[in-house]
Amino acid sequence: MGTGTERKVPLAGRSGVFLVLLLFAFYTLIPAWWLLVSATKNKGYLFTTNGLWFSHFDLWANVRDVLHEQDGIFVRWIVNSVLYSACGAAVATLVSAMAGYALAKYSFRGRDLAFNIVLGAVLIPASMFALPLYLMFSSLGLVNTYWAVFLPCIVSPFGVYLARIYAGEAVPYELMEAARVDGAGEARIFWQIAMPIMSPALVTIFLFQFVGIWNNYLLPVLMLNNDKLQPVTVGLANWRAELDNGVPYSVTITGAFLSVIPLVIAFLALQRYWRSGLTAGSVK
Template sequence: MTTIRYATRSGTARKVPLASRSGVFLVLLLFAIYTLIPPWWLLVSATKNKGYLFTTNGLWFSHFDLWANVRDVFHEEDGVFSRWIVNSVLYSVGGAAVGTLISAMAGYALAKYSFRGRDLIFDIVLGAVLIPASMFALPLYLMFSSLDLVNTYWAVFLPSIVSPFGVYLARIYAAAAVPYELIEAGRIDGAGEARIFWRIAMPVMSPAMVTIFLFQFVGIWNNYLLPVLMLSDNKLQPITVGLANWRAEFNNGVPYNVTITGAFLSVIPLVIAFLVLQRFWRSGLTAGSVK
């Protein structure tokens, strides 16, 4: 049987049968196809007008009308799509930025300070990571309703700045990447705890913070349940809820190709964020995995 050798960390070579490698490659290829077909269909469908959307091959281009579709998206319902994009950017960028900072501060404190109840707090954070976000929606609605914050930007923004997973990741990264010797050196130089965090710990934790920001940004951008529950004003809705409303209004005059093109446009910011932050994201995910 044909085998392939690869080097291990110890320097020894291990034999891997070619059939095993081919099987792994086949499985990965199937997963890649399964993952890429939906965005490919979305891209192809966004280039067709409503006359050719269902009458041509759904996985290949025909009668390229992407720019006309984009124009129709931004003109539908007096240009409300632009307002939805602005709302999504405000919720996602603002919530992810504040949430990343809070997560970094909390994770650093849990990793580098000893105080009563530290382990209990971290256990609660881990428990919150395991609870689906949808279970918090109704309690949050009741709480914000009592505070008269329902149907305001704050009803979506405030819950978005809390990230248990971000606190967990920041704590793990700070414990592995920020040495106590560096903190002690800052204290010897006369720096306070706040200055040590801002000037020493934060630059070291930047890969983890970028990773937290990316996860928060994607999670808030794709969030549907919270804004649809909190907001009734169409002008406050993010792009996810707006597109769902357009899909429901298909029989009331909103063309299907407009909804599809809007969905395609809503994916572009996520792709840009991944491409721009990919290097930091990968280094943050692998932090502490090898010592």
């Protein structure tokens, strides 16, 4: 039964919204579909058949070519990307959770200034930090090492912002006070009470940071000269540039398809933690 405040949307309005959403879905899914279809085709039929439908299925041969190109360096690139992304996203999520929780739940001098600085950092494109970071890491002797890519990834202004907003709304002061009355210290309150409550936001931060690090190109291409340290994004770009030097186009396309699989796995594995209402009933 209606509440009396509901407003029925006209059919034309619903149709317009549906059409816009459908266009966005096609815009998002068609490139992914093309990549999937192209990765399954025999390299001799890549450009001579319908680009949006399967033909001359040869996926396993394409995967074998990718794994054997340049003595199997693609596997090393994938491992590098997983290390950079998983470790960087995990540390960035922890730092964001701690900083956001502190900004939301504790009063201290300079708190508003610190939060405003975080907001300002969110608005600055990450590419603007690449050259200063290169100059700084060059002076420290960290260029062409794993640390040159890993260290910049452990700070996420957007993660701090999101954690601060979520902790401010989702972690009740009453629950914190009850824990203090029971003798819990601040560290225990954070780890055993706040962290589980904040898990939906933390999963969001982790996924955003994981995808951002995985897709990052500018920072590793500036910092790393050794092919064995490169992530898969830089490696695939190098293969594309070497098309005239013997690297088949099908190898690059299949490699791009394989590089998407870890992102899909990460999303499917973590989406069950994306739920709301974790604090429902926690405070009487």
